[in-house]
Amino acid sequence: xxxxxxxxxxxxxxxxxxxxxxxxxxxxxxxxxxxxxxxxxxxxxxxxxxxxxxxxxxxxxxxxxxxxxxxxxxxxxxxxxxxxxxxxxxxxxxxxxxxxxxxxxxxxxxxxxxxxxxxxxxxxxxxxxxxxxxxxxxxxxxxxxxxxxxxxxxxxxxxxxxxxxxx
Amino acid sequence: xxxxxxxxxxxxxxxxxxxxxxxxxxxxxxxxxxxxxxxxxxxxxxxxxxxxxxxxxxxxxxxxxxxxxxxxxxxxxxxxxxxxxxxxxxxxxxxxxxxxxxxxxxxxxxxxxxxxxxxxxxxxxxxxxxxxxxxxxxxxxxxxxxxxxxxxxxxxxxxxxxxxxxx
Numbered sequence: 001x002x003x004x005x006x007x008x009x010x011x012x013x014x015x016x017x018x019x020x021x022x023x024x025x026x027x028x029x030x031x032x033x034x035x036x037x038x039x040x041x042x043x044x045x046x047x048x049x050x051x052x053x054x055x056x057x058x059x060x061x062x063x064x065x066x067x068x069x070x071x072x073x074x075x076x077x078x079x080x081x082x083x084x085x086x087x088x089x090x091x092x093x094x095x096x097x098x099x100x101x102x103x104x105x106x107x108x109x110x111x112x113x114x115x116x117x118x119x120x121x122x123x124x125x126x127x128x129x130x131x132x133x134x135x136x137x138x139x140x141x142x143x144x145x146x147x148x149x150x151x152x153x154x155x156x157x158x159x160x161x162x163x164x165x166x167x
Numbered sequence: 168x169x170x171x172x173x174x175x176x177x178x179x180x181x182x183x184x185x186x187x188x189x190x191x192x193x194x195x196x197x198x199x200x201x202x203x204x205x206x207x208x209x210x211x212x213x214x215x216x217x218x219x220x221x222x223x224x225x226x227x228x229x230x231x232x233x234x235x236x237x238x239x240x241x242x243x244x245x246x247x248x249x250x251x252x253x254x255x256x257x258x259x260x261x262x263x264x265x266x267x268x269x270x271x272x273x274x275x276x277x278x279x280x281x282x283x284x285x286x287x288x289x290x291x292x293x294x295x296x297x298x299x300x301x302x303x304x305x306x307x308x309x310x311x312x313x314x315x316x317x318x319x320x321x322x323x324x325x326x327x328x329x330x331x332x333x334x
Contacts, residue, residue: 153324156314
């Protein structure tokens with residue numbers, strides 16, 4: 001880690017429901033975070049706004065408020081679950097690393113770029129997908145967008161093909 | 168560097184004439200390469216084929232063979248010069264890291280993707296530009312292309328804006 005190990009780097013890792021982002025986190029813990037560093041890992045989960053679910057339902061029917069409330073609750077639970085899983089991985093792979101977890105509402109592309117700036121991240125780590133194939137067709141690649149718009153170094157980690165279903 | 172430090176990672180760094188790629192190399196040496204690791208750093212310079220110079224000349228005149236030979240020689244000198252500079256940076260920042268240097272002919276987008284696979288790189292490191300503004304308009308972003316097509320993790324390092332002229 002040379003001379004910057006002491007400089008308390010802030011490493012932002014964008015996590016989501018996908019296995020790819022967990023793979024990115026794992027790769028980062030093994031390859032970027034050093035064992036005795038003062039690095040802080042910031043786990044960021046971007047909770048897509050309701051509109052994203054609605055627009056992508058595709059049935060043409062609007063959801064009732066009950067269903068929307070249930071989806072909101074489900075969304076919050078997913079966020080908590082993803083962050084728990086990510087935190088556990090941090091403890092397992094780098095016991096001493098400082099970990100912060102954040103949930104932010106919004107389009108992941110915007111949220112990740114904004115938070116990277118706002119939190120003064122020294123590097124952004126993310127999977128290459130972030131959305132499923134269909135959603136990506138609508139929303140574009142999150143990692144592409146972030147790599148173009150974020151000022152700090154961006155590390156894009158793909159899940160090895162042998163375990164992943166898509167390219 | 169945790170448990171993979173011993174695993175002799177192969178880190179491919181794409182270098183070119185631009186200051187941004189040197190900044191990417193420097194960032195990598197300070198943040199990814201560990202001091203006592205068995206990492207190998209592979210410095211790759213992609214020498215664009217003659218057609219690229221010709222096509223981008225824009226005058227509409229073809230070059231004489233003398234000028235083409237001179238440009239070829241100039242291209243080889245630039246490659247050697249870039250690699251020397253890069254090697255010196257490696258020695259300065261990580262004295263013990265193993266360094267290999269390669270020059271390959273071809274469109275940098277193809278060369279970088281091909282060599283990453285062929286050399287079994289564990290991670291690809293590059294600047295975000297690789298071409299000047301005008302050339303990029305013709306050829307597209309090298310880093311975007313590589314991030315999409317390479318299987319291993321890709322680290323894209325931008326030069327801080329305070330020193331760089333372009334976004």
